[in-house]
Amino acid sequence: MSDLASTRRGAAAFLENVAFSGLHEAVGSRDWAAKWRELGDTHFRRGDLSSAKGAIDEAREAWLCALTAFEVARRLLDEDDPGGEQVSAQIELGVQRFGSALQQKMxxxxxxxxxxxxxxxxxxxxxxxxxxxxxxxxxxxxxxxxxxxxxxxxxxxxxxxxxxxxxxxxxxxxxxxxxxxxxxxxxxxxxxxxxxxxxxxxxxxxxxxxxxxxxxxxxxxxxxxxxxxxxxxxxxxxxxxxxxxxxxxxxxxxxxxxxxxxxxxxxxxxxxxxxxxxxxxxxxxxxxxxxxxxxxxxxxxxxxxxxxxxxxxxxxxxxxxxxxxxxxxxxxxxxxxxxxxxxxxxxxxxxxxxxxxx
CATH class of the missing domain: 3.40.50.1820 (Alpha/Beta hydrolase fold, catalytic domain)
Incomplete structure (x- = not known):
């Protein structure tokens, strides 16, 4: 899932089939949340590298992929799970990164x-x-x-x-x-x-x-x-x-x-x-x-x-x-x-x- 379209398709397919993905216990939910968070981190790093090279369009798309993955991870975590606050912080950081790379001003x-x-x-x-x-x-x-x-x-x-x-x-x-x-x-x-x-x-x-x-x-x-x-x-x-x-x-x-x-x-x-x-x-x-x-x-x-x-x-x-x-x-x-x-x-x-x- 290297681009935004495929990332969102993959996330949508995952959520459509979540009932069959072993999420009936808290442990399974946290495991899947960790995987989506890891995917978000990967996209985040890819965006930072592209930005450093001046490839702004690639950076923006990577950060959007990261935001999508982090949102999936956030929804898989219990409201009281401290990991939820960490994921929310990553989303806010991604918003800031994205805003700095926009041609129009956010x-x-x-x-x-x-x-x-x-x-x-x-x-x-x-x-x-x-x-x-x-x-x-x-x-x-x-x-x-x-x-x-x-x-x-x-x-x-x-x-x-x-x-x-x-x-x-x-x-x-x-x-x-x-x-x-x-x-x-x-x-x-x-x-x-x-x-x-x-x-x-x-x-x-x-x-x-x-x-x-x-x-x-x-x-x-x-x-x-x-x-x-x-x-x-x-x-x-x-x-x-x-x-x-x-x-x-x-x-x-x-x-x-x-x-x-x-x-x-x-x-x-x-x-x-x-x-x-x-x-x-x-x-x-x-x-x-x-x-x-x-x-x-x-x-x-x-x-x-x-x-x-x-x-x-x-x-x-x-x-x-x-x-x-x-x-x-x-x-x-x-x-x-x-x-x-x-x-x-x-x-x-x-x-x-x-x-x-x-």
């Missing part, structure tokens, strides 16, 4: 919140297509994941696409005062809107894990958002049902008409295309996503199904390469500069079902 920027004027860090990677006015995406990591870790994953996806990326961490966004996270993300959108090569009318948001909930609130409140990868309000709906059940000690759920109205309330406030990432480690189940899509047939809701790869003692492992690629292809498609079709009611509608293997 910046560590400070975003000033319009809520309380506090400043929070972010990574900004401009689109590599100089002179073009390109779309952009605000990417929010899942809980307990740094912005650098998410950036290490999206770097191979963003390069070669005419799209700018702004990456922030879940912890930074969620640690805002109650209700203020959407204002901080609006400040992120403000930042992108004034960048020379960003089209302010084509800025999307992508939230992972509980950040999908934050992305929903942001897209519902800020009408400038052009596309959203989020939970469509389903997490808060599930919490409301649980709260009602606890307070009333009732096992039954509200009647179907009330459930339809409540379930679809938040997503109907969103004026942009929506992608629900269902299954896997996400906060949305496939059945919930399909119910919401059926409830809101007149809105633009797509579904990306993440199949379970393997469930064992340390948790669930996903084929993140397949899902990440599908998510960015969806964003690229929805943020393309074109007029979408209109439905009979005048609303834009192009609902479709996406699956990770499509």
């Amino acid at each position: 910046e560590r920027v400070q975003i000033t919140s319009c809520w309380n004027q506090s400043e929070l860090p972010a990574y900004f990677l401009p689109a590599s297509h100089a002179g073009l006015c390109c779309p952009a995406v605000i990417c929010v990591s899942r809980e307990q994941e740094s912005a650098a870790t998410l950036l290490g994953r999206v770097l191979p996806l963003s390069l070669g696409r005419a799209i700018s990326i702004l990456v922030v961490s879940h912890d930074d966004v969620s640690n805002q005062p109650p209700g203020a996270s959407k204002f901080f993300l609006s400040s992120c959108l403000d930042f992108l809107s004034v960048q020379d090569n960003v089209d302010p009318t084509r800025i999307g948001v992508y939230g992972e894990g509980l950040s999908a909930v934050i992305a929903t609130d942001f897209a519902a409140e800020d009408t400038r958002v052009a596309a959203a990868v989020c939970d469509g309000g389903l997490w808060n709906w599930a919490r409301r049902l649980a709260s009602i059940g606890w307070m009333t000690r009732a096992a039954e759920v509200p009647n179907e008409q009330l459930a339809w109205a409540r379930r679809s309330q938040r997503v109907r406030q969103m004026k942009c295309p929506v992608l629900l990432v269902a299954g896997g480690r996400g906060v949305v189940s496939l059945s919930e996503a399909v119910s919401l899509q059926n409830d809101c047939a007149d809105t633009r809701i797509d579904i990306l199904t993440i199949p379970q790869t393997s469930i064992f003692r340390l948790g669930e492992i996903e084929n993140f390469l397949a899902s990440d690629d599908r998510i960015f292809r969806w964003l690229e498609h929805k943020l393309a500069k074109r007029m979408p079709p209109t439905g009979s009611d005048g609303q834009r509608s192009d609902t479709a079902m996406f699956r990770a293997g499509d």
Whole structure:
């Protein structure tokens, strides 16, 4: 696996077959993590040697291979395993190495919140297509994941696409005062809107894990958002049902008409295309996503199904390469500069079902 394409194919094949790879015990998981980490180290060294020789293109590809291998290793380790922190540190170092070799400048920027004027860090990677006015995406990591870790994953996806990326961490966004996270993300959108090569009318948001909930609130409140990868309000709906059940000690759920109205309330406030990432480690189940899509047939809701790869003692492992690629292809498609079709009611509608293997 000497180039990026073969490295990512090999990693995807490994994750697809992980259920048959002896990962049912912690020892087997650590052994495989060590092998992927060793592969990452090999690519890392190859990138450093190429950089020293002035072969920058070869160095960049090698570092991208290393980032992919390190991400596989990180996911194979238990959250409490000290090796996980070491791999995360290697990912951050790889991001720094890669940034120094880019023709376009990858910046560590400070975003000033319009809520309380506090400043929070972010990574900004401009689109590599100089002179073009390109779309952009605000990417929010899942809980307990740094912005650098998410950036290490999206770097191979963003390069070669005419799209700018702004990456922030879940912890930074969620640690805002109650209700203020959407204002901080609006400040992120403000930042992108004034960048020379960003089209302010084509800025999307992508939230992972509980950040999908934050992305929903942001897209519902800020009408400038052009596309959203989020939970469509389903997490808060599930919490409301649980709260009602606890307070009333009732096992039954509200009647179907009330459930339809409540379930679809938040997503109907969103004026942009929506992608629900269902299954896997996400906060949305496939059945919930399909119910919401059926409830809101007149809105633009797509579904990306993440199949379970393997469930064992340390948790669930996903084929993140397949899902990440599908998510960015969806964003690229929805943020393309074109007029979408209109439905009979005048609303834009192009609902479709996406699956990770499509």
